[in-house]
Amino acid sequence: MGDFSAVLREVRGLGQVALHGPNDLLPGLPDRPGWAALPGGTAIWTAPGVWLWLGEEPLVPPSHRTELHGARCILELTGDGAAELLATLLPIDLHPRTFPEGAAAATLAAHVPLLVWRVAGGFRLACASSYAQSFTQSLVEAGRGRGLVWTGA
Amino acid sequence: MTRLATGGRIDRSESLRFSFDGRDLTGHPGDTLASALLANGVRLVGRSFKYHRPRGIWGFGVEEPNALVELRGGARQEPNTRATTAELFEGLRAQSQNRWPSLRFDLRAVNGLFGPLLSAGFYYKTFMWPAAFWEKVYEPLIRRAAGLGRAATAPDPDHYERMHAHCDVLVIGAGPTGLAAALAAARGGARVIVADEDFAPGGRLLAERQEIDGGPAADWAARIWAELGAMPDVTLLPRTTVFGVFDQGSYGAVQRLSDHLPETAPGQPRQRGWTIVAKRAVLAAGALERPIAFSGNDRPGVMSAAAARGYVNRYAVLPGRRAVVFTSGDDGWRSAADLLAAGAQVTVVEARDGVAPAVAASAAQARHVFGARVAGTGGRLGLSDVRLANGETIAADLLAVAGGWNPTLHLAGHHGARPRWDETLHAFLPDTAPPGMIVAGAAMGRMTLAACLADGAAAGRQAAEETGHAAPPLDLPQAQDEPSALRPLFHVPGRTKAFVDFQHDVTAADIELAAREGYRSVEHAKRYTTLGMATDQGRTANVVGLAILAVATGRGIAETGTTLFRPPYTPVTIGALAGHQTGRDFRPTRRTPLHDWAARHGASFVETGPWLRAQWYARPGEAGWRDSVDREAQAVRADAGFCDVSTLGKIEVVGPDAAALLDLAYANDIASLKPGRIRYGIMLREDGFVFDDGTCARLEQDRFLLTTTTANAARVLQHLEYVHQVLRPELRLVMLSVTDAWAQIALAGPRARDVLAGLVTETDVSNTAFPHMSCMSASLVGGIAARLYRLSFSGELGYEIGVAPDHAPVLADLLLAAGATPYGTEALGVLRIEKGHAGGGELNGQTTAGDLGLGRMLSRRKDFIGRVMAQRPALVDPSRPVLVGLRGAATLRTGAHLLEPGAAATTENDLGHVTAACWSPHLGGMIGLGLLSGGQARIGTRIRVYDPLRGGDAEAEVVSPVFIDPEGQRSRG
Structure with a gap:
């Protein structure tokens, strides 16, 4: 790693x-x-x-x-390390063969209900806006020591 | 020093300093703590659990029962670490444990003199009486005397991580079997994960002098590991223990990322807990050598024979110069040969009367004694001589014991399967394995190298093919099958203690005693003697123990059976299971769109489920929270206040059949509700008790918006989905949670309409145009689109305003500018108690609609969920506790019990309890709600409010639960 x-x-x-x-x-x-x-x-x-x-x-x-105006917080995670970072939180298989571009899944990450879909170069994630701060914090925490850059909104 | 000049897989070019019990020592990269201690001539490493006998290093890896140490110190102190698996690092500090005052001189060793008293079942027999003494006196005493290492008392400063992985084939173990399996599967294109406990790949190959493809077997292992590592769909996990097999092909593993470093690097986790979901798993966990029970078999210097040759071959450490190898199988002769090659003087004590000529020739320079038994050992803190049953005494500093091998089949039993005893191999083999698991190599009883390679390759190929990959057969590497004949020997009867479970100090005599006292079942004998119940889970002890039990009970081993294996295979740090989710991150927090606004306006927050809600808004000069709450509540009753109610669950039900579904789900009538109108509704569970309450607004003919309590939002949606998908799938509708789509603000108070009128544009909010329990869309100043609902929880003229979350702070600012007072959940609670509205304390899953005074809401004209069960006799019993109001007592606390004045405080006399209580600034006293048996008839009487938990005992007057505006005029005006 x-x-x-x-x-x-x-x-x-x-x-x-x-x-x-x-x-x-x-x-x-x-x-x-x-x-x-x-x-x-x-x-x-x-x-x-x-x-x-x-x-x-x-x-x-x-x-x-x-x-739904603003009900979801939409995050985008891109880069070579995106899949591994997400694997610390998401229980689903993100391998490009099983989760190719065009794939989407509803799952749970750090107890937060999450919608995830693969886009060019990475993933987009949607969680309830009320969870946004907590979930973003989980991602930033998962990115510790992995060179994650968080650009904010 | 016992380090050999050449050989081994250590890096002699670099030295690592470490300390043991304060003594400074050195080792090399590639060493374990155990090999480095042996290299420094340290043989005495610990004291035993019960008798405090001196103990040394028995094993080579995870099976070690004796050499348990405390690693590091302070907050990172780590007790009961096996020296045989602790990778050496610069500055490592280790302490021996379970000794006082010192390792060499342990006063508690006197326990050994009382051996006959401390036999099996000692605790049960001795500490029987008086029973009350067990928890307070006996147990603490026993724990102090026995126990093992001490855990750190400071919080863990390290950081742990969770990881999820998915693969076609999980290979457990990177010995010859595992590597062959991984290679076969990976070359077939399968996604492969290989996990191995060790920091170097190869398993037993690192410990042997065997050859593969004409070169050292360990080099082959390194080559294959590198080839696997270069393949894109292969993940290699060294220092990783697969500790459990769970449902649906999921496996738990823990990866030690930083345990071999002096300190975890910043930002890096110490360990990583893995959940691996694998379509197939190949269990290639190898086998562990078992001991033989004989008198004095626990003396430092007595070691597993396979471990002894492992120290020579892997670490270039000669654990003894004058060695006795005690064996009953061919495998012991390999240890003899390797010890000879390293320069030791060797005597082979062979229990059998003879061996194959090639076997004897392999250790030709050793002295051979056939048909012999070791009957005892001598030496104070370490071995000095070995005594044979024939009376001969041999001076020795190493006694290598080869009792045969036990396949490491634990994981195969994690779904509850018991292994079967194989009479040919003299070992337990897996009978069935969890779905998707293939057991291969030594774990399946294939005890020779060529057989392991072939078995591993076949298992890997099978696993790949079963997961849809056409794996070509592997070109098998060239290797030999070594001689492996065995005549099992478990026990040499003798006069002094012969240890079976070294870690728990269980002797052969203990097991025989247990059998004599009637503990014939292996499960009973285990619990009575504590055999196999230490942190090593009897990895060396179990088979020997039950072989002795079999003899003592006159049965075979197969008939005696073995105990169940359960996860975890080795101890797992809780941190590795928790990952990041500790402390504040234990569970996620939900914040409303007004959270930051509230914080800016002095709000204190309270956790309500996952939500943080503003509890009250403190203003300068207010002495305490009660001042703020009183002020806020009074502002609502006298003027206007507003409260963030965004946390209430909001569900839109849309479709032509929406009304039909809601009519089934709600106990009261919904279908008759007209568009633009709102109704308060209750839902029952199937069992007839109240499930949840809320409002139901018919926004349009085919569109409803329901609100739920904050606590039940998810459960209500789940329930409605169940009703739709299972009970009425033909209904055409969709349900959507819109909780996060709308910031919702409640505006209440006599001046609420004036405030609202100032906010809306081109909308008539007069009583005629916008009556109580109606709803509409509107535009607010600044063009903010809103949904308006006229309803009231406080009992005052009230509205709720829903806007897009982004607009919430603007709306709050407008309300504040209009003179309305923000109020929090405490004031909300006061207002609802004053009105006698049911809340969390009353909607507790044990109350009926009748209990809450809502019995008339239950429709008689339609069917609804819970209708029939709500008519059960116990649910309509007139003596059920019903909702009443309480006042007139100086203190009222939620949870206090209600009794007839003068009645004794007994369960039989209990008439109910207080469900909610607060200070009412409008009534100038404490008021409460309670569920009181026969409550309606008791209105006007007095009741005893008894609170033994917090020392309260007072009398209160029973009144109507509606304290304010019982006719409900205010909200309608």
Whole structure:
């Protein structure tokens, strides 16, 4: 476990909406744990028929969306050491073969419910905003001695 | 010095200074504390547990029962460390333990003279009477006298880490079997993790002179380790013990990252606790040599024969110049040969009458005594002579004992399987293993090198193929199978103590006594004698012990059986299991969007489950918290106050069938609720007791927002999901937790409407337009979108305002500017007790709706969860404790019991208890809520409030639980 680095930053300013409805609510919505970049935003599968939408206002009827404005803290962890750092907290397998780009999972990390998905160069994480400070602290702690850079918001 | 001039796998170019009992000594990198002590001629290392007998080094690794020391000092003091596994480092400080005043002169050794008294079951027989003495007198006394090392008393300054790993194949052990298995699996493309206890790979290969592929076997091991390390999907974990096998292919392991360093480097963990999820595991844990019980077999200088040759070959340490090898198998002859090669004078005492010519020739320069037994030893603090049963005495400083090998099968038994006795190998072998585990090599009874390599390779290949990898067969390295004949010998009967369990001082006579006293079952004999119950868990003792028990009870070993193996395989530091999650980080904390705002305004915080909530807002000049709370509560009753209620659980239920689901979940009617209206609701559990309460707002025809208590937020969502997914899966709806999506502020007080009117733009909040128990969307000044709810927990005219979390501080500033007073959870509690609203103390899982005065809410027109069970006789019994108010006593404390005045304070007379109490600034006295048997009929009478725990005893008046505005006019106005 050498001197590698990882960068942690908070991703702010993305609209947050829960989408709910049939899988063809929007073209390209994933129908299993995973995420997809769609026009105007990113959809992350969170439960059967439910997605976390991050981005601009989604083009779905009001009955198929629920406002989450700011309910989630979105963090991004990138760098060669990102997977190992996360492995100190997450019980799931993050190997690129089992958790490739496009994969997403709902799990627990340091007792905090967490949504994690792989993006280019690392991972994005979403936890309840009320847990943000506590969970960020857990990540920073896990990054001790691993050359983690925490850029804040 | 007993260090040999050449050989060994130590770095002679560098010296490491260390100390033992204050004596300064040196060793080399590559040494363990045990090998370095032996190299310095130190043979006496510790005192035994019960008799304080002098003890030396018996073993070579994890099996060591004798050489237990305290490492380091101060906060990092580490008791009961096996010298045989402690890697030497510069400045290492070790102390012997369990001796007083000194190791060489231990006064408690007089215990040995009372040996006949301290036999099996001594404690049970001696400390029987009086029973009350056990905890206060006997146990502390025994613990002081016995015990082992002393734990550090200061907090652990080190830092630990947790790690999760996933693989196709976990290989446990990096000896010949494990390395062959790992190589076969990894070359097939499997994701492989190899864990080994040692700091160097190779297992027994490091301790032997064997060859693989024409070169030293240890070099082969290093080569394979390097090849494995270069493969991308292979993780090598040296200094790592797999200590337990758990469910679903998960394994617990602890990696010692800094234990071999003088001090943990800054930012680095000392140990790392691993949870490894493996589709397959190859258990290649090898085998451990067992002792033979004979008189005086615990004297320093008596050592495992395999350990003796291991010290020669791995550490270039000759543990004795005049050696006797006592063996009943071919393996002992290898120790004789290696000791001879290192220059020792050797006598082989062979229990068998003869051996194969090649075996005898392997130690030709030794003196051979066949058909012989060692019957005793001599020497004060160390071995000076060995006495044979035939009367001969041989001067010796090393007695190497080869009693055969026990496969290290512990992990195979962690799911409860008992091993079977193999009559050919004279050893226990795993019968079944946990799902996904393949036991291979010496752990499976394959006791020779070529067989281990072949078995390991086959196991590795099988594991890879079973996890979807086409693994080609491994080109097996060239190696020999050494002679391994054995005639088991466990015990040489004699007159003085023959030790079976060195660490717990259990002798052969103890086991025989236990059998005579009726402890024939191996599990009973274990507990009666404490055989195998020390920190080494009987790694050397168990098989010998039960072989003796088998003879004493006239049964075979197979019939006698063995005890169960349970995790952990070796002791595990709790820190390695906890990782970062200690102290404040033990569990995560949730903060509301107003947390920082509240802190800036003088809030003190209280933990409510995971949440931190503002408890009160202190102002300059206030002497104590009561001043703040009284002021805040009075502001709500007389003017306007606001409180952060963001922690209440918020669930949106959306869909055409949302009302149908809620009608089933709530005990009161929901379907009739009109859009824009709110209803207070209660949910029951299936068993008819109250589960949770809260409000249900119908935002639109197909969209509801429920609130739950802070404590039950997750449980309510879980319950509703259960109702939907299991009971009514056909209903079309979705449930979403929106707790974090809305900062929610309660605004209450006679002036609340005026304050709200100043905040909203283009919205009519008059009583007509926005009546009690209604809700709507609105826009606040500055364009802040909000949801408004008119409801009241305090009993005053009240509203709740929901905004996006980012807007919460602005809203709080606006409320403050409008003259409203921020109040915390204490004032909230006062206000709700004054109104007799049920809270956590009353919603305790043991109360019915009727108990809480909410019986009329239970719908008679529909079915709902808990309806039938709520009608059980005991739940509608009129004598059940029901909610009442209490006042008139100088002190009232939650938890105090309620009794008839004058009645004796007995359980039979108990009529209920106080569930909540506070100082009411509006009534100018203590008030409380309680659950009181027959409470309705007792209103107007007096009751005794008895609090033996905190010394309270007073009388109070039983009153209605609604202290303020019983008609509920204020909230409707």
